[in-house]
Amino acid sequence: MKRRHLATPLLLVVCLLGSILLAALLERRGAGATVREEWLFLPEAAQLKPMLLGFHGVAADLLWIQIVQYVGTHVETDMKFPQLSKALELTTSLDPRFLEPYRLGGLFLLYFARQPQAAVSLLERGAAANPDRWELPHDLGRYYYLEVQDYDRALQWWERAAKLPDRPDYLPRFVARLYARTGQTETVLELWSELYRTAQNDSVRSLALQEIERLKAGSSKGLSGL
Amino acid sequence: MPVLSSVEGPVLRAVEACAEPRRSGPVTSTGSVRGLSAAIGKVAAIALNTFRETVRDRILYAILVFALVMLGSSTILVTISVGGEEKIIKDLGLACISIFGLLIAIFLGIGLVSKEVEKRTLYTIITKPIHRYQFILGKYLGLVLTLLVNVLVMALGLIGLAYVWEGTASPRLVLAVLFIFLELVLVTAFATVFSAFSSPALSAIFTLCLFVAGHLSADLRLFAAHYGGAATKLLAETLYFLLPNLSRLNFKDQAVHPLAIDGGTAALSFVYAIFYAAALVLAAVAIFQRRDFK
Numbered sequence: 001m002k003r004r005h006l007a008t009p010l011l012l013v014v015c016l017l018g019s020i021l022l023a024a025l026l027e028r029r030g031a032g033a034t035v036r037e038e039w040l041f042l043p044e045a046a047q048l049k050p051m052l053l054g055f056h057g058v059a060a061d062l063l064w065i066q067i068v069q070y071v072g073t074h075v076e077t078d079m080k081f082p083q084l085s086k087a088l089e090l091t092t093s094l095d096p097r098f099l100e101p102y103r104l105g106g107l108f109l110l111y112f113a114r115q116p117q118a119a120v121s122l123l124e125r126g127a128a129a130n131p132d133r134w135e136l137p138h139d140l141g142r143y144y145y146l147e148v149q150d151y152d153r154a155l156q157w158w159e160r161a162a163k164l165p166d167r168p169d170y171l172p173r174f175v176a177r178l179y180a181r182t183g184q185t186e187t188v189l190e191l192w193s194e195l196y197r198t199a200q201n202d203s204v205r206s207l208a209l210q211e212i213e214r215l216k217a218g219s220s221k222g223l224s225g226l
Numbered sequence: 227m228p229v230l231s232s233v234e235g236p237v238l239r240a241v242e243a244c245a246e247p248r249r250s251g252p253v254t255s256t257g258s259v260r261g262l263s264a265a266i267g268k269v270a271a272i273a274l275n276t277f278r279e280t281v282r283d284r285i286l287y288a289i290l291v292f293a294l295v296m297l298g299s300s301t302i303l304v305t306i307s308v309g310g311e312e313k314i315i316k317d318l319g320l321a322c323i324s325i326f327g328l329l330i331a332i333f334l335g336i337g338l339v340s341k342e343v344e345k346r347t348l349y350t351i352i353t354k355p356i357h358r359y360q361f362i363l364g365k366y367l368g369l370v371l372t373l374l375v376n377v378l379v380m381a382l383g384l385i386g387l388a389y390v391w392e393g394t395a396s397p398r399l400v401l402a403v404l405f406i407f408l409e410l411v412l413v414t415a416f417a418t419v420f421s422a423f424s425s426p427a428l429s430a431i432f433t434l435c436l437f438v439a440g441h442l443s444a445d446l447r448l449f450a451a452h453y454g455g456a457a458t459k460l461l462a463e464t465l466y467f468l469l470p471n472l473s474r475l476n477f478k479d480q481a482v483h484p485l486a487i488d489g490g491t492a493a494l495s496f497v498y499a500i501f502y503a504a505a506l507v508l509a510a511v512a513i514f515q516r517r518d519f520k
Contacts, residue, residue, distance in 0.1 A: 053441040054476040055324075057317040065307045065314075097483040100309035200308045 042086050045093030052094075060095035063087065067101070068201075071108050075203050081113040088122055092129075099135055102126030106139055107204050116147065134164035138171065142191055151178055170194070189215050268356055269364040276368025280334050281375075289333070290376055293326035297383045301391075312392050316482045319384035320402055324478075327377055327410045328437065334372065335417025336429035338365045339514065349519060359511040366418045366507050370411055377407045401492065402481035408499040409475045413437055415506035416470075422513040440472035470502055 052059050067087050074081055088105040092098065102122055109119035120143060127136040141157035144150040155178040162171040170190055177183040189212065196208035280286060300318040304311040339362070342348035351361060381403040385395045416436050420429035443466050450462030474495045480487045 050442055050445040053438060054473060054478065055321050057313075057478055057482055058321040061307075061310070061314045061317050064310065065303065068308045069306065095479075097479065097485070098310060098313060104309055 042083065042090055045090050048090070049094060056094045057098075060091050060098050060101070063091045063094070064098065064101050067091065067105065067108075071112060072203075075112055079112065081108070081115075084113050085109060085115060085118040085122070092122065092126065096126075096129035099126070099130065099133065102136055103139055104201060104204070106143075107201075110143065110147070111207055112203070116143075119143065132164065134161040134167040134171070137161035137164070138167070141174075142195075146188065146191060151181075154178065168194070185215070265357070265360060268360045269367065272356075272361060272364025273366075273368035273371060276338075276365050277371045277375075280369060280372040283334065285333055286330060286372070286376070289326050289329050290379060293322050293380050294383050296322045296326075297380065297387060301387065312388070313482050315387055315391055316384070316399060317478070319380075319387060320399075320406065320478045320481065323377060323380045323384065323403060324406050324409070326380065327373060327406060328413060330376055331369075331373060331410045331413045332417055332430050332433050334369055335414045336421050336426040336433065338369060338418050339421040339510075340424070340426050340429065343519070352519060358515045362418065362422065362511045362514050363507065366414065366510070369414050369418075373410050373414060374407065377403065377410065396481065398477070398481040398485075398487065401487065402477040405475045405477045405492075405495065405499075408496065409472055411503050412440075412470055412472070412475075412499055412506070415503040415510070419506050419510040419513065422510045423517065436470065437472070440470040443469040443471050444473055471498075475499055 048059070049056050067084070070087070071081065071084065084105075088101050088109070091101045091105075102125075106119045106123045106126075109115045109122060120140070123136055123140045123143070127133075127140060130136060137157040138161040141154045141161060144157065145154035155175065158171055158175050158178070161167055162175050174187055174190075177187055192208050192211040192215065196205055196212060199205040199208060297319050300315050300322075303318065304314050307314055339348070342351070352358065381400070384403070385399060388399060389395045413433060413436075417429060417433045420432045424432065447462045447466040450459045454462060477487065477492070479485060
């Protein structure tokens with residue numbers, strides 16, 4: 001009688017331990033890695049959106065969290081981001097009003113994946129989808145100012161951003177400096193300081209800090225005035 | 227003689243208390259008012275007892291607890307994200323209310339009538355002075371009341387979370403929850419229709435299919451417009467207007483992003499949901515009235 005009572009919990013423990021052991025064995029054989037293979041296939045948003053039955057906002061959130069993990073992993077390993085642009089495109093297509101994938105995604109594409117064209121295209125799509133938000137024209141202006149020194153384009157985007165509600169106080173100052181063709185060092189320093197202050201990602205923050213230190217040491221290139 | 231469950235006793239007593247006395251004379255305006263109030267009393271008695279019966283269901287608590295845990299866990303999820311924390315919390319919260327509300331509506335709605343038939347308690351109720359429409363309406367409203375209480379509990383959880391995270395709770399969030407509730411009212415009406423003539427398993431499948439179809443009707447129309455011939459377009463157009471357009475009740479994007487909500491569209495969507503649900507309940511009544519329980 002007692003034996004019969006013991007049989008069930010004993011079997012339960014054996015099965016539980018067995019499943020843990022088997023999971024560990026599978027992990028050692030690399031089965032886990034096969035499952036974690038990153039985004040071999042990313043569907044098109046147009047096909048995916050109807051299947052989400054109105055939950056596209058949550059899908060965009062979850063994909064964004066995965067992108068953050070993906071970038072974090074590859075920044076620490078091989079610095080290769082083959083699917084980043086596609087994943088960001090999918091996220092922003094699922095929720096075109098979600099600003100972080102444009103803003104941070106643009107920085108990831110620009111500074112980690114070294115895909116400036118993809119970054120600009122992402123930000124331009126974001127600016128078109130969110131004409132009432134200052135953040136995306138601001139970021140586009142920053143790109144043209146800092147990365148390609150195309151001051152006319154930077155002025156064009158910043159002027160647009162400066163007219164939008166809730167824009168930061170420094171934007172009209174930047175526009176004025178660009179018109180006067182002065183204060184480039186200050187603008188560059190302010191831009192990187194702002195990025196350092198607002199960055200929610202450690203990698204971006206450390207990149208901004210490096211640039212600030214470089215500027216302060218007077219070794220930054222292209223600061224010889226306009 | 228079937229044994230009365232703990233619910234049937236109060237139902238029958240309430241129904242009997244509200245029963246109008248049998249009269250043979252002409253119907254006067256006072257009489258019709260009294261008749262109407264008696265009918266409302268019977269519907270209310272059945273609704274309240276359905277509510278009491280459903281809140282005793284353990285599955286309801288399991289779903290509710292799971293929904294609240296999921297709501298809470300969104301705060302853990304945002305820690306691994308970068309930016310958009312408020313959005314993620316609201317998105318996940320609204321999705322939780324929608325999905326778990328749907329589960330409650332389906333699990334409880336599919337057994338609304340069929341459970342009574344299966345337990346043979348229905349036979350006791352229909353012998354009483356109660357119309358079949360009163361029975362269906364009471365059952366439906368009882369379940370809607372259960373859903374309302376559950377959605378309120380989940381919504382309070384979400385609004386509390388949003389308040390802790392943002393320091394404010396947007397009225398848009400309340401509006402989005404209201405429309406989720408309306409969507410669930412529609413789903414419950416579907417479950418009631420299917421429950422009136424089908425088994426619980428089939429009712430669940432049908433209701434779920436209509437939920438999916440309700441979200442895809444606009445895409446169906448778009449697809450037909452691009453690829454279909456004249457007949458396909460006509461069919462898609464018919465289905466588009468015939469199927470419930472649940473995407474019209476989706477205000478989640480407006481709640482999560484600071485987007486303007488067109489008052490007229492919201493009001494029309496509200497009335498649309500009420501009309502559609504009323505039509506479905508009437509269909510359930512029509513089916514139930516034709517059923518032979520001998």
